[in-house]
Amino acid sequence: MATKASRTAARMMISPSVILLLGWMIIPLSMTIYFSFLRYNLITPTGNPFVGWENYYWFVTDPSFKAAMINTLLLVGGILLITVIGGILLSLLLDRPMFGQGVIRIMVIAPFFVMPTVSALVWKNMFMNPVNGIFGQMATGMGFEPVDFFGQIPLLSIIFIASWQWLPFATLILFTAMQSLDQEQLEAAEMDGASWSSRFWFIILPHLARAITVVILIETIFLLSVFAEILVTTNGGPGTATTNLTYLIYVSSLLQFDVGMGSAGGVIAIILANIVAIFLMRMIGKNLDA
């Protein structure tokens, strides 16, 4: 397919992207790693001495680190659980014959296009506000004590808000995968006497397995970085109840101006994300061969 002349041209055409991305990756990354070994605070000049692993030590032993790790885990795990199971059910439902399927699908998918700050604020003020929010008013109307969402169950509330945004994503992808399922396979299974539930277990679910894995991996990458939702609802509080790793690093570096500490946190975040990324890249790579 290729001749010599075109190969040289091809290299010239790829190089701007490669150079930019290489710069984008290497420069900040090496700076982060470098800073993480310095005592470096933007407000109290210390001459930025080299301190070895000190930042890591303090970052990891800080009680808020443990809280942040647990919160990150709960946040990611909770949202994944809701969106994947919900997504499977919803895509099964949407795949059935019905009227106005297009309109219904659009309604289900819509939340994904809402910017995170808007969705967080709308839920916080109009739904979860204990006095004027719809949930509060409904509870009061039925004679219950309204729940103070961000006071009593802050992390759960954020999980709920983020799930509202990510459930459409999971549904959209699983629904797309569902449609590529060969109907004749299902009919063959029906002829073989498989009940609805065994058809789901033995044919639909294995068919979706790949898409489900992709949803989990991609959501994980994005959810490790949940930030705006926390910033506009709870600011990580009360206490550290809703501080995840991303938010903790933001606090150390941009609120406490502790560059060294923030960088140490950044390195930890990168390592965590890479563990997930390796699996995701492997799946994408396999697909590239096919």
Place this chain on the structure above:
Amino acid sequence: MGQITLNKVRKCFGEVEVIPPLDLEINDGEFVVFVGPSGCGKSTLLRLIAGLEDVSDGEIRIDGAEATDVPPAKRGLAMVFQSYALYPHMSVRKNIAFPLRMAGLDKAAQDKKVEEAARVLNLTDYLERKPGQLSGGQRQRVAIGRAIVREPAAFLFDEPLSNLDAALRVGMRLEISELHKRLATTMIYVTHDQVEAMTMADKIVVLRAGNIEQVGSPLELYRNPRNLFVAGFIGSPKMNFVNGQEAAKHDAHTIGIRPEHTQVSTEGGDWPGVVGVSEHLGSDTFFHVTCEGFADPLTVRAGGEVDLHYGDKVFLTPDAAHLHRFDKEGLRL
């Protein structure tokens, strides 16, 4: 004019040599078919001639002029691709006119040539349609039309019929042969189907693993296959091969006899056997006969009305004049 000479042409992909040094002479006006099993390098050879692949070594001459490093467009060749490679966003008219437009012809001249080609190919009613709205056969004709208007020195066809159904294929085969007779332009045609090769070619080039096994007219190849591979590849159904004792009787390692050169009789003959499956085609019948002492069943042709059944006892007699003898290396004796 359309005389093409390949001189020690060699092609490697990385470490792998797909075409060892090869010489070939294609005369002006000839219909040459490259035939061979898939992966034999026939398409690569065509693409080397087209200039879509660089030659690793050797030279290609077109009409006597050195063309090895000439870019595809400048070689004066036209190609019809297996997938037809029509431009999906252009109408049939624009597709056919594209090479003319690239050559900088004025609009009126373009239209005249396109309409002439469309008339020849029965596409006049479809000129304003997009390729997506055409049937397979029509798309094929558009691809040919795009090649014709360039008035090339030679046409290159890369398995052009493989995407058509059986009935259409026979029709298009005739149309392409017809076109060749009318234009009298050199055509190089790649196929894996020996029937296409036999029916269309002036000259067949049989390839295996990048090597030319034999070059010749269809009948030459049919009558005098140079080796076992060509013998087995050309002719349908395949030639029967017999090894061992029976071959030794003829002073050969292997003997070959075509189904149509074998007599079937219920009374007596050289090789007693039992009838297996029979295929009735109407005009002919092919019997698969298992003979005593032969490793594989033989295929034999009989008249359409011959009535033999599964399990019947028969005798086969090879026609001595059409017996092919091969040595240990598979070469003709």
Place this chain on the structure above:
Amino acid sequence: MARAVPHKTKVFNTAVAGTIGFLMFFPILWILILSFKTEEDAIRAPFQVLFSSGWTMDSFATVQERSDYFKHFMNSVTISLGSTFLGLLIAIPAAWAMAFVPAKHTKDVLMWMLSTKMLPPVGVLVPIYLIFRDLGLLDTRVGLVFVLMMMNLPIIIWMLYTYFREIPGEILEAARMDGASLREEVLYVLTPMAVPGIASTVLLNIILSWNEAFWTLNLTAAKAAPLTAFIASYSSPEGLFYAKLSAASIMAIAPILIMGWFSQKQLVRGLTFGAVK
């Protein structure tokens, strides 16, 4: 293949799916309603809101007047369009080359490019922030255009690559045989065939940049703040002005909502890097 389904089943499915769809969509519908209400009506109990008589466009006007909404809107437009088109400019040649002139390491290069997308933004927050501070890029649209372009470049290249790869190589070879130069090949054959793919790439990237809420929040203040950051300022007590918050929100999400609905299919491809089609 398609079987006749009893009418009753269809009605039942529609009811169940419709209810769920309505609940998912309700928050958006709700702010749409509230944005046309007065502040007094907006904080009433839900049913009273629905039946309260007043419909007004006042909130939209007030949001613009008090906070210069249009400026932030234009920031969002500039940043998302700017980053997308700049990215396209760099990505098209790269994707073209990788799709049509694949070399031994093309796959590795592509995978490496994608892997840069996996880098969590917070991991490089500090250096980027400091570089921007030193270069005077904090709170500028240029700075954000650059950062978002870099964030989305891998996705743009990847999407274009998958679209380009669907264009059969034989067609480009046919063009070459037909005497088209590289320029003509790109202009008359490749580009028209690639337009749908490029369009959906553009759409997805505008959506992603428009909604990006990490860098936009951390690298802007007042001047270059796009809508994400502007809306975040409502987290203070101003958020209790429901009608105004709703009006601002509706204006911020409407363009993307509409674009998103048109690009569902492409979205799947872009967001899963082609792993689900």
